[in-house]
Amino acid sequence: MSGSKGGESRGYHHGNLREALMKAALELIAERGPSGATFAEAARRAGVSPAAPYRHFRDREELLAAVAAAGFERFAEALLKGWDRGRPRPAEAFERMGRAYLDFARTHAADYVAMFESGIAVEGNAALxxxxxxxxxxxxEAAEAVVADMPGxxxxxxxxxxLHTWALAHGVASxxxxxxxxxxxxxxxxxxxxxxxxxxYLRGLGAPQA
Amino acid sequence: MSGSKGGESRGYHHGNLREALMKAALELIAERGPSGATFAEAARRAGVSPAAPYRHFRDREELLAAVAAAGFERFAEALLKGWDRGRPRPAEAFERMGRAYLDFARTHAADYVAMFESGIAVEGNAALxxxxxxxxxxxxEAAEAVVADMPGxxxxxxxxxxLHTWALAHGVASxxxxxxxxxxxxxxxxxxxxxxxxxxYLRGLGAPQA
DNA sequence: CCGCTCATGTGAAAAGGGCTTACATCACAG
DNA sequence: CTGTGATGTAAGCCCTTTTCACATGAGCGG
Known part of the structure; x- marks a missing residue:
């Protein structure tokens, strides 16, 4: 009896175990921190046996890497939406992107933890x-536009x-x-x-005042 | 050094188990990350049984909190030394303090992890x-001096x-x-x-140019 | 429709490790 | 010398990881 969340078939095969495991891992990170995302518990929450996850992920680290990669995808989308191609003005859009950054770190806290505090090596996984x-x-891209809009x-x-923007936003969020x-x-x-x-910071760069 | 480092001839009692555990925890954090600092392994490295640490720390979290608190003490000293009472000029000393920040995060990486990435609640421990x-x-204090030195x-x-300084330094370090x-x-x-x-940033604030 | 095939999930169990309760030992004061 | 509290031990419990043989059923070619 797997959790009937959307009225899927729940026979012998789960149907979408891979995503269910990733979702469970996210919940576990939110509840217990990155080290609490255990392989066995994720399986339990997905309603499968402890051995089932091995059909989809080599080990715990690969699961976390997949979660982090998905998080980065959502993160990129959120930033892109905040930036909105620099409209109406780069400086204004830049701040809006910053808010989108913080908003993501808060509303997707588990993703953010997986991305930056789970201790996984970014180099280890190509997709990640x-x-x-x-x-x-x-x-x-946003930085390029802001710089290009500067008069000096x-x-x-x-x-x-x-890089400065990233560090600042990450520092504030963290x-x-x-x-x-x-x-x-x-x-x-x-x-x-x-x-x-x-x-x-932008004033220090010589950006036009809002 | 009060600890008898080469004293393998310890009897039933360790003599300085509390500090030995904290030291072991730091090494473990450096080697395996914050979640790798396990209570039992710290005891093993200190040469005592897995239950001995409970005489000195209520649980794992209290050990980590003690480690983090000690880290903050060292951190404060490092920053204070870098700041050096704002000499010769606040702006110059400020940058020197920033380098001290990064230097600490690098040379005391385990402390820094314990302080900021171990998931402990700062409010939970008074000393921390x-x-x-x-x-x-x-x-x-440094920010006060820098601001006071500004003309505008x-x-x-x-x-x-x-706060901006902290966020920036933490972001870059992280x-x-x-x-x-x-x-x-x-x-x-x-x-x-x-x-x-x-x-x-300082230029954006209107600070005097170096 | 039939029957093969393989990806997917099960069940059990070994191996390993951390946490914790009852007990043992030591240091020290009276 | 002896009682007492502080300190450390031994052993058991529980959880996770990982692997093995086996079960299931979905999809495919015929």
Whole structure:
């Protein structure tokens, strides 16, 4: 009797065990942290025997890598939507993308943990590395547009701007932006904190004032 | 050193088990990540039975909290040393403190993991919270001095500057500054990346140019 | 329709390791 | 010398991982 979530067939074969395991792993990460995502428990939640997962993932690490890769895909989409091709102006869209970043880290906390705090090596999995680079590509594209929109004679390298943006957003999300118990309390919302940081940073670059 | 390092001739009692456990936990974090710091293995490395640690720590979490608290103490010292009371100038000292931050995250990687990625709740332990706040106090003190040194009529709130600094440094350290396998490769050193970010940020604040 | 085939899931069990309860030992004060 | 609390031990319990032979049924060619 597998969990009848959508009225699927629940005979001998699960039908979509791979995705069910990934979903269970996400829930486990949310409940118990990255190390709590155990192979056996994921199988239990999917309603299959402890040996079944081995038909879909070589080991626990491969499961986590798949979860992280899926997370990066969703992450890239979220950033892309926030950026919205830089409309109406790059600087404005940039801040909106920052909010999308924080929003993702909060509403998809388990994905974010899998992506950045599960201790998996990004280089180990081709699909994971590709997904990760696709997400960073959005940041980089946004940075390019922001830099290109700047007036000054000397424009900062877009790659550096993208890296700074990533570090800033990741730092704010990690330290202050989690619903987690590890969240530090500060007298500002993470969104406001990040927005203010972007404003200061962009001004320091010589960007046009909003 | 109070610990008898070469004293294999320990009798029934260890003599300094508490510190030995904390040291072992640090090594385990360095070798296997935060979840690898298991209670039993720490005991094994200290040369005692798996139940002995319970005489010194209520559970695994309390051990990790103690390790993290000790890490924050060392961290605060490192930042304080880097800041060096803002000499010769606040802006210069500020960057030096940033390098001290990255240096600590690298040379004391296990401490840093215990402090920020072990999933412990800072609020749960009074000593831990105190140590954490002491470390942040250094950041805040430095931010105060930097802001006070600024000329403009409108000075940014020092707390915000401190939080931005922390987020930036933590972001750079987490994403690019680890010797870990999870480190992302970028065409700049973490130190240069952070220094550049500081320069841009301080310029955005209206700080005097170096 | 039939029957083969293989991907997928089962059940059991070994191996390994961490956690914890009852008991043993030591240090020290009176 | 002896009682007592602090400290460490031994052993059992439970969970996870992993592998093996075996069961199921969906899909395919005929």
């Amino acid at each position: 590395q590709q997904a990760s680079q696709r997400a960073f590509g959005v940041l980089r 004679p000397v424009r900062p390298p877009a790659l550096m701007v993208a 330290l202050f932006g989690r619903a987690d118990a590890a969240r530090r309390k500060v007298p500002m919302s993470p969104e406001d904190l990040l927005e203010a940081a972007f404003l200061v | 919270q105190q140590a954490s706040q002491r470390a942040f106090g250094v950041l805040r 009529p409108v000075r940014p709130p020092a707390l915000m500057v401190a 994403l690019f500054g680890r010797a870990d396998a999870a480190r992302r490769k970028v065409p700049m050193s973490p130190e240069d990346l952070l220094e550049a970010a500081f320069l841009v």
